[in-house]
Amino acid sequence: MGRAPCCDKASVKKGPWSPEEDAKLKAYMEEHGAGGNWIALPHKIGLKRCGKSCRLRWLNYLRPNLKHGGFSEEEDNLICSLYISIGSRWSIIAAQLPGRTDNDIKNYWNTKLKKKLLGRCKDSHARRTSPPTQEESKEPASGTNTTDRFPDGLSASALERMQLHMQLHGPSCSSLAFFNNPALLPKFHPLADRILHTQHADAINNAAQGVLQHFPETYSTATTVDASQRASFPSNPEPATLADTYPGDVDAATSSLTGFSSPSSSTALNVEQYSDAGFNEAPTLQAELHDLLCGKKGSFGQQLLGDDLDFFSEFGSQREGAAWWGDVDGFEEKSSSSSWGSSAPVIQTQAMFQELMMGFNF
DNA sequence: AATGTCTCCAACCGCCACGTA
DNA sequence: TTACGTGGCGGTTGGAGACAT
Known part of the structure; x- marks a missing residue:
């Protein structure tokens, strides 16, 4: 009922x-x-x-003091910055724009700002997701053309945020290589940084809890990493490593995960700490992330780094058993411009996924 | 002028979190 | 502890007007 x-x-x-x-x-x-x-x-x-x-x-x-329409360039920038950092949390974004409502901003984003920033994305995505033509459907399943294998169910928000981040930071960001190079971590808007302080602190503790609870079964679900890849994996963790090493000790497990002492849930943990400590100084975290990305999505994945990075777990979940992973195309189309013009090139997500996983030293 | 398509945005829908009994 | 009522939120829809053919 x-x-x-x-x-x-x-x-x-x-x-x-x-x-x-x-x-x-x-x-x-x-x-x-x-x-x-x-x-x-x-x-x-x-x-x-x-x-x-x-x-x-x-x-x-x-309500009094509401503004309608006529978004300024500053407001555009703020909305975009916050969207990349925290996603479609319109109420939080609206709270930073006096006189604007979440509905207003949401509509503005969906009808204008997104198109302005993403340019031709819509066309490309339509091509990728449209049903195959008769000719296309004749292609062998093992063919190299991956344009009709775009993963279903990948959230639009995650894609958009990734594409936006790429367009605003350009190829120097090396797609998602900031996982392996903390210097390339996305620069969060100061507000988003504050918002994420607490979330990250909680997320790290939750992540440690999650590892302790889920780790034993996680590797069994990682289907796409063969033995040689596993062998070259940083620190080559065995199942239940954290649980074995730190039985019941969430704080110690958290330290192992992050490379620095975990704060209590109420202690601010800022993004700079991530940069300073660095993922490349925390190979275990890379291992856990890899595991997460390859085989598991869910509450643990959502908690691991907070929702600001939730799209990584989405990609990971899509990777499992997905044929689209094997091929790389569209690197040449990757944006080299940080322009917000409407003709900005399309970001090829497949290439980025590939590069993301290369960041894990496969 | 008629018709089709697109754009915009107000409003709705359904889910979730929280407080309370 | 649980069920319920309510507020809040984000995703989606539908209609009106603008624009293109």
């Missing part, structure tokens, strides 16, 4: 708000406020609207 609806769908009015409805809601809100109960509010003022609808109308349209 599902959740009871918040209102009687049959008796509430939907669709655009009339000026009269706006006036009623605005007058009441300015005098009394929502009173902590949006659900009851429409009954009080005689509106045949769902409480949620009232709340949305007030927050997105009627």
